Amino acid sequence: xxxxxxxxxxxxxxxAAPKPPAPASRRSRPTPHPVLLRWLVLVxxxxxxxxxxxxxxxxxxxxxxxxxxxxxxxxxxGPARHxxxxxxxxxxxxxxxxxxxAGFLLATVAGIVLGVMVGRSRRAYALCNPVLQFARAVPPPxxxxxxxxxxxxxxPMQIASIAFSAVWPVLINTAxxxxxxxxxxxxxxxxxxxxxxxxxxxxVLPSALPRIFAGLRLSLSLSLILMVFSELxxxxxxxxxxxxxxxxxxxxxxxxxxxxxxxxxxxxxxNTGLLAVEKRLIGRERAV
Amino acid sequence: MSHxxxxxxxxxxxxxxxxxxxxxxHYGDHRVLHDITLTVPAGQLLCVVGPSGCGKxxxxxxxxxxxPAREGTITIDGDPVTGVPDSLxxxxxxxxxxxxxxxxxxxNVALPLRRRGLARAERRAEADRILDRVGLSGAAxxxxxxxxxxxxxxxxxxxxxxxRPTLLLMDEPFGxxxxxxxxxxxxxxxxxxxxxxxxxxFVTHDIDESVYxxxxxVVLSPGxxxxxxxxxxxxxxxRRDQIATRGLPEFVALRAEVGRAVRGKGVQET
Numbered sequence: 001x002x003x004x005x006x007x008x009x010x011x012x013x014x015x016a017a018p019k020p021p022a023p024a025s026r027r028s029r030p031t032p033h034p035v036l037l038r039w040l041v042l043v044x045x046x047x048x049x050x051x052x053x054x055x056x057x058x059x060x061x062x063x064x065x066x067x068x069x070x071x072x073x074x075x076x077x078g079p080a081r082h083x084x085x086x087x088x089x090x091x092x093x094x095x096x097x098x099x100x101x102a103g104f105l106l107a108t109v110a111g112i113v114l115g116v117m118v119g120r121s122r123r124a125y126a127l128c129n130p131v132l133q134f135a136r137a138v139p140p141p142x143x144x145x146x147x148x149x150x151x152x153x154x155x156p157m158q159i160a161s162i163a164f165s166a167v168w169p170v171l172i173n174t175a176x177x178x179x180x181x182x183x184x185x186x187x188x189x190x191x192x193x194x195x196x197x198x199x200x201x202x203x204v205l206p207s208a209l210p211r212i213f214a215g216l217r218l219s220l221s222l223s224l225i226l227m228v229f230s231e232l233x234x235x236x237x238x239x240x241x242x243x244x245x246x247x248x249x250x251x252x253x254x255x256x257x258x259x260x261x262x263x264x265x266x267x268x269x270x271n272t273g274l275l276a277v278e279k280r281l282i283g284r285e286r287a288v
Numbered sequence: 289m290s291h292x293x294x295x296x297x298x299x300x301x302x303x304x305x306x307x308x309x310x311x312x313x314h315y316g317d318h319r320v321l322h323d324i325t326l327t328v329p330a331g332q333l334l335c336v337v338g339p340s341g342c343g344k345x346x347x348x349x350x351x352x353x354x355x356p357a358r359e360g361t362i363t364i365d366g367d368p369v370t371g372v373p374d375s376l377x378x379x380x381x382x383x384x385x386x387x388x389x390x391x392x393x394x395x396n397v398a399l400p401l402r403r404r405g406l407a408r409a410e411r412r413a414e415a416d417r418i419l420d421r422v423g424l425s426g427a428a429x430x431x432x433x434x435x436x437x438x439x440x441x442x443x444x445x446x447x448x449x450x451x452r453p454t455l456l457l458m459d460e461p462f463g464x465x466x467x468x469x470x471x472x473x474x475x476x477x478x479x480x481x482x483x484x485x486x487x488x489x490f491v492t493h494d495i496d497e498s499v500y501x502x503x504x505x506v507v508l509s510p511g512x513x514x515x516x517x518x519x520x521x522x523x524x525x526x527r528r529d530q531i532a533t534r535g536l537p538e539f540v541a542l543r544a545e546v547g548r549a550v551r552g553k554g555v556q557e558t
Contacts, residue, residue, distance in 0.1 A: 182385055184380060184382060184385045184386060185385060185386070185388070187349075187354050187378075187380075188378075188380070188386050190354060190372050191352060191354070191372055191376070191377065191378045192399060192400045192447075193372060193374075193400070193403055194399070194402075194403075195403070198399075198402060202388060202391070202399060203388065206388070206390040207390075209390075282390075
């Protein structure tokens with residue numbers, strides 16, 4: 001009777017009833033007001049900006065409603081079959097995003113591959129860490145002139161600048177995450193006789209994933225910065241950064257502001273997208 | 289399940305024997321184990337008891353091939369242990385860390401089957417079969433952290449059993465569970481041992497538990513340089529039962545003997 005044999009009902013066999021999934025609600029409050037509050041602050045800030053800008057009437061600081069209308073007219077007034085994008089948007093935003101995506105993807109792949117290689121060996125990690133810290137400490141835009149020399153102006157230079165700047169946070173965080181794999185789990189992997197690929201796929205990468213994403217978030221914002229910066233240089237014929245400098249030479253401050261707003265919105269959306277991917281991949285264990 | 293229970297019939301593993309000769313282990317100057325010589329016949333459930341810090345876990349890690357023996361040799365069926373031996377499984381105490389939280393219960397259990405070259409469907413079927421055996425048929429698609437501690441340790445046991453090991457090592461597997469859960473899992477272990485005839489080395493610091501589950505109890509002295517101070521067969525009559533067995537006079541006497549050895553004053557009285 002006491003022997004728990006097959007088919008024993010786990011509820012009887014186990015007096016500690018299954019815990020409810022760990023409190024995912026820890027962060028969300030009983031009322032929705034933090035969300036409302038956050039948007040309220042934004043709305044208020046824009047409202048104050050609007051009032052002050054109108055009161056001043058300065059050509060350098062147009063009120064936000066004019067900027068918003070200008071953003072709309074410039075880029076989002078197109079036909080529905082082009083997703084409302086104007087030809088200017090297709091000519092400027094898409095190339096910028098394309099270069100940024102290419103640079104960021106290169107940085108992600110290279111950063112994760114190199115990070116795993118560095119992180120898997122204690123010696124490689126000890127040897128490489130000072131170099132990595134140094135490479136990370138160099139302000140990325142300062143490297144762009146080097147790439148201009150190597151690649152001359154144009155898209156390859158821009159992609160290389162983005163990738164080379166954005167690779168360090170992913171690389172360093174991946175290496176640290178891989179380095180910190182739970183030693184007990186490595187013993188488990190050894191006892192289960194997982195081969196190298198299985199150990200990587202089923203143990204090392206999943207446990208390093210939170211660190212990898214911490215690196216990716218930094219890399220993403222660096223990619224955006226480097227995208228704009230590399231487009232400010234001569235030899236660029238399109239892109240948001242190009243629009244920015246070009247408007248500035250024409251003293252078209254409204255377009256400058258419009259480009260800034262667009263960059264802010266893009267940065268926010270990209271980060272939100274990355275957070276959504278992260279949540280989908282590792283949100284579950286976060287609850288532990 | 290169709291496993292017929294054949295009480296006390298061990299040794300289907302024929303002559304598979306675990307043998308330790310003069311095994312010693314040290315970290316630098318710190319001596320952990322000294323001159324451990326042991327023969328574990330096939331099908332035996334050997335309990336290793338000792339005060340905390342006496343090197344029980346080190347001994348287990350050495351047998352598992354996770355830690356090379358600094359002195360002496362370990363053989364399984366005459367083959368020296370150099371890496372993790374085939375057909376060996378380990379259950380660790382810390383189930384929360386030993387299971388992979390990003391995999392479902394079923395995928396955790398099916399993981400060791402990959403090296404057997406089974407198709408995905410076969411791996412899943414096998415995992416489900418073993419989950420059913422440990423009483424977790426309903427939990428296959430959940431994640432380990434959604435389960436209670438006892439259920440998580442059942443998952444770890446299922447993962448250990450899925451490759452039908454002939455040698456099972458358990459490192460204080462029930463040490464962090466509440467009393468009731470612990471008793472249930474002890475009985476689950478005994479049932480597995482009865483049916484499969486697996487050789488089991490079971491490390492614990494709990495004297496009662498060692499006498500209850502073991503065919504034989506070995507007591508290690510406190511470190512540093514722990515050695516075997518008592519090697520005691522456990523000839524308890526009949527099938528073990530949490531209430532009846534623990535009340536037997538033989539049980540009480542054995543428990544006292546092991547207890548004295550653990551406290552370091554029993555040897556002269558045996």
